[in-house]
Amino acid sequence: MTTFLQFHVLTTYPPSNPNRDDQGRPKQATLGGAPRLRLSSQSIKRALRESPAFQAGLAGNLGVRTKRIGEEIEKKLIADGAGAEAARKVALQVAKVFSKLEAPAKGEAEKPKATTLAFVSPDEWRFADELAAKLLAGEPEPKDMKGTVLRRADGAVDIAMFGRMLADDPDFNREAAVQVGHAITTHQALAEEDWYSAVDDLNKAEDTGAGHLGEHAFGSGVYYLYVCVNCDLLVRNLAGDKDLAAKGLEALAQALATATPRGKQNSHAHHPRACYVRAEKGSAQPRDLTGAFFRAVDLKHKDGAERASIDALDQMCAKINDAYDIAYDDFRVMDVMLGQGTLADIVAFAAGAVADA
Structure with a gap:
């Protein structure tokens, strides 16, 4: 049977614009009738590939x-x-x-x-x-x-993970072993508009006008990201090299908690770390937990949006387990707010998922 490794990641972003639409605004989505901010799966995969975990940890095994x-x-x-x-x-x-x-x-x-x-x-x-x-x-x-x-x-670990399409040569396409969802805010969120001006350093004292005027959009929030790995396919894509597959999953787990799309990073210095990571492995059919946030988390929750998002995620997981049976054989959790688990635990757990693939 196929072994699946699934990640459920919650990350809090400060005011920032890491992934822009065609008008330069933060990308958005609607879920449950409420507007959310969004990070596209494509921008996330590029951030993963460019992360130190990939570039240093998988040097010599990355495509271009x-x-x-x-x-x-x-x-x-x-x-x-x-x-x-x-x-x-x-x-x-x-x-x-x-x-x-x-x-x-x-x-x-x-x-x-x-x-x-x-x-x-x-x-x-x-x-x-x-x-x-x-x-x-x-x-x-x-x-x-x-x-x-x-x-x-x-x-090539990144090609094995994220696949490729050669339009003229489909025989050499590679099916992605890693599926990456679009990250969305767990709560209602809208982009804000910032009007700014810049001063000309050589401006004459009597000229009080700005040297430049502009507008800039940004947003903030707690984002939920779902990622699913077909461990058997990953090993096949790597020509049967389980050791390299395990090394790749270590890099993936590390990067999911630490990497971010870099749009407007110099303007906002966003370098968030995941506040919660739930990793699961097993042979049951994968399922994401986006339904936990179909009803937007209350930003005025007494314990804050982060805790409310974690609780909603845990509750949805338990409800699905009750209705469909447990959807994994084993799992690990890193909950920064509770001081539960570590990223090192998640990384080691992820690497071990290829043992049965």
Whole structure:
């Protein structure tokens, strides 16, 4: 049976704007008829990938999402002594393995830049470099160019976790082993508008007007985030490497409690830590606990919004267990306000989830 690892995370954000919409305002959602602030799953996954837990803890096992692999191959070939024309020709050949290329402007030569982002693993990048070197040396193109470079499973932990889609080569798509929900405030929340001005340092004393006027939106609140890991799929995506899968889950647990989207971070210095993390593992069908907040938490609750959110989450978990049977084999909790559990406990528990995968 499949082993699932689930995380329920509550994090309190100060006034901030970590994830903006197309108008520069905090993203929003409606739940239970009440407006909420939202962090998109895409922004959260990028924050996880860029976190120290991933970048330091998984160095050498992370992919790169880019349109520019062909350009990088071209630069490397030239740096190694290849002629510009030969390097461009080879780079164009290899870049087409990952995506169609951008059409050149009228009168310009074709460039090895892809039309879509490709999530490239370290192994695939190495195979692309090796193929480029062989083509530059005069070897013929392999019959299966894509199979020479692309892989269905390897040691790229972030690709194994969050998946990828290659529109032109679905055979090399990777199904995400980690599902990440959109984080929403547990209570009603609206974006606030800030009007600000800036002073010109060289302004004449008699000119009292501002040098710049602007508007800025921000919001704050307690956010609930749900994440579900298919541990068996994670191991398969990593070519059966359970040790690497465990290392990846350690990084994921660490990052879920500490990483944040970085929009407007210099303006707000938001560096929140999760106030509550509940981690569960087992073979039962996964379920999120968003229903705990369909009725918005009362911001005037006598114990505060954080405690009220934790209590609502625990109560919903208990009700679902009563109605459907217990949805996990084991669990761990870190409750900062009560001094219960530690992040180290959660990290160790998460790593152990691959034992039965």
